[in-house]
Amino acid sequence: MTYTLQEINTKAYEGNLIFLYGDDSAERSLPLGKRELELVNQRRTQAGPDDKVEKDFVVAFDRLPSRIYFVSFDSERPAAEVQETLRRMAADVLKLAERDRAKHLALAATGTLPEEVAAFVEGLTLADYSFDRFCSKERFHVEQLAVSAMFFSEDEFAAQQRLWNRIFWCREWVNLPVADLNAATFADELKSVAEDLEDVKCTVMDKRKIESLRMGGLLAVNRGSVDEPRFVVMEYDGRKLAAKESDVVVDEQQTEQPIVLVGKGVMYDTGGLNIKPDDYMQEMKSDMAGAATMASVLFAAADNRLPVHLVALLPLTDNRPGFNAYAADDILTMYDGTTVEIVNTDAEGRLILADAIAYAVKNYHPRVIIDAATLTGAAVRAISTFGIAAMQQNAGRDFSMLQLVGNEVYERLVEFPMWKEYDELIKSDFADLRNCGTTPQAGTITAGKFLAHFAKDVPYIHLDIAGVAYFSKPQHYYRAGASGYGIRLLYAFLQMQ
Numbered sequence: 001m002t003y004t005l006q007e008i009n010t011k012a013y014e015g016n017l018i019f020l021y022g023d024d025s026a027e028r029s030l031p032l033g034k035r036e037l038e039l040v041n042q043r044r045t046q047a048g049p050d051d052k053v054e055k056d057f058v059v060a061f062d063r064l065p066s067r068i069y070f071v072s073f074d075s076e077r078p079a080a081e082v083q084e085t086l087r088r089m090a091a092d093v094l095k096l097a098e099r100d101r102a103k104h105l106a107l108a109a110t111g112t113l114p115e116e117v118a119a120f121v122e123g124l125t126l127a128d129y130s131f132d133r134f135c136s137k138e139r140f141h142v143e144q145l146a147v148s149a150m151f152f153s154e155d156e157f158a159a160q161q162r163l164w165n166r167i168f169w170c171r172e173w174v175n176l177p178v179a180d181l182n183a184a185t186f187a188d189e190l191k192s193v194a195e196d197l198e199d200v201k202c203t204v205m206d207k208r209k210i211e212s213l214r215m216g217g218l219l220a221v222n223r224g225s226v227d228e229p230r231f232v233v234m235e236y237d238g239r240k241l242a243a244k245e246s247d248v249v250v251d252e253q254q255t256e257q258p259i260v261l262v263g264k265g266v267m268y269d270t271g272g273l274n275i276k277p278d279d280y281m282q283e284m285k286s287d288m289a290g291a292a293t294m295a296s297v298l299f300a301a302a303d304n305r306l307p308v309h310l311v312a313l314l315p316l317t318d319n320r321p322g323f324n325a326y327a328a329d330d331i332l333t334m335y336d337g338t339t340v341e342i343v344n345t346d347a348e349g350r351l352i353l354a355d356a357i358a359y360a361v362k363n364y365h366p367r368v369i370i371d372a373a374t375l376t377g378a379a380v381r382a383i384s385t386f387g388i389a390a391m392q393q394n395a396g397r398d399f400s401m402l403q404l405v406g407n408e409v410y411e412r413l414v415e416f417p418m419w420k421e422y423d424e425l426i427k428s429d430f431a432d433l434r435n436c437g438t439t440p441q442a443g444t445i446t447a448g449k450f451l452a453h454f455a456k457d458v459p460y461i462h463l464d465i466a467g468v469a470y471f472s473k474p475q476h477y478y479r480a481g482a483s484g485y486g487i488r489l490l491y492a493f494l495q496m497q
């Protein structure tokens with residue numbers, strides 16, 4: 001879908017029109033005939049069978065050869081709730097437009113706030129993406145959306161589009177099977193994107209380099225694979241950039257202390273020698289969603305020149321049972337010297353993340369480390385697919401900020417405890433730590449606890465995105481497949497810095 005901002009005279013508009021209507025006081029300026037208006041008013045005021053008035057609805061009016069998709073919503077609610085409703089209704093409108101084979105759409109509104117219109121366009125955009133590069137039959141997509149110019153400036157709108165574009169790329173990478181995107185090709189792809197962005201530095205470390213760094217976790221997980229691992233380091237310093245442009249003196253300490261984003265990049269997870277049973281292996285191409293998310297966040301920040309200093313650390317490998325695959329009972333020595341007893345080779349994500357977190361602690365002076373990882377099935381069992389299971393250590397303020405913006409953009413997180421009692425569950429008789437808890441209970445928390453060990457006293461936030469990175473079934477404005485969930489959250493967090 002391509003976008004234009006333009007003046008739209010709604011009453012005289014002849015093409016397909018989407019019209020948003022949330023505030024009753026705007027009734028006079030609706031582009032509706034008398035009967036249509038009566039119908040809308042009736043639905044907005046009369047209680048249904050359950051005695052409730054339902055103001056949120058979409059109705060399509062024929063204006064052959066075109067249509068009006070009329071979107072009524074209730075604006076008398078908290079802003080975040082209104083905006084999420086609009087995102088979801090946008091997905092419904094898109095389905096109608098696709099049914100009607102409407103190639104061109106125009107969007108106008110009255111009595112509506114710019115952020116409400118923005119949420120609607122966002123929903124429409126996110127719902128439009130589909131992973132269809134392998135389908136022989138081309139699927140129908142709306143080609144063009146003209147948005148009423150009264151709501152945004154060109155710059156604001158362009159910045160939004162760049163963010164959505166990064167969400168698409170994240171989804172595309174996650175949706176690609178490992179046969180089409182392994183650690184090496186993903187690293188190459190990231191490098192080539194970084195090269196197009198003048199302010200992003202990208203270093204790709206190969207197996208030999210990773211060996212010289214003694215990243216025991218990443219190397220162990222990679223041992224059963226024919227594909228080599230990669231460790232990708234990307235850096236973007238928007239503070240220096242902002243200082244250069246505005247001659248403002250930067251706070252050197254702030255500049256030196258980056259926000260470090262760590263993303264789990266298990267390109268495919270078979271479980272390793274503890275191979276996944278039955279159909280649990282399906283969709284495991286999505287086990288690199290954390291890495292794709294963090295790369296996309298850094299790219300979006302660079303696209304829109306946010307004044308933040310970011311480092312992204314992405315350990316990439318697949319987890320296979322081949323050759324000399326690492327095994328339960330192995331004891332690994334990690335990048336920071338911690339020894340880890342392997343209990344289950346399917347708990348591999350935390351091993352590669354631990355090396356990356358320790359690398360951040362040793363080589364940067366992070367203001368905060370944030371990781372994103374499709375880490376535990378336990379996170380999905382705890383909160384289903386409605387948000388992120390999250391934990392923090394020494395990072396209360398940043399965590400509160402993340403929660404706040406998460407509620408605003410509707411990519412929410414819930415805090416799990418870091419109680420010291422959980423430490424007992426990851427103690428090993430033979431090494432410093434074990435990679436799985438001694439009980440199957442609290443699997444999300446023991447994983448977070450394991451990782452927090454490697455952050456030492458650096459402020460640390462763990463985002464377990466196992467429930468939200470990839471949807472088996474369509475969910476509102478997500479089609480089945482990769483979601484890019486977390487990018488809007490982290491981008492909004494960076495905007496607040």
Ligand SMILES: [Zn+2]
Pocket residue numbers: 269271319345346347348349
């Ligand atoms: Zn696993």
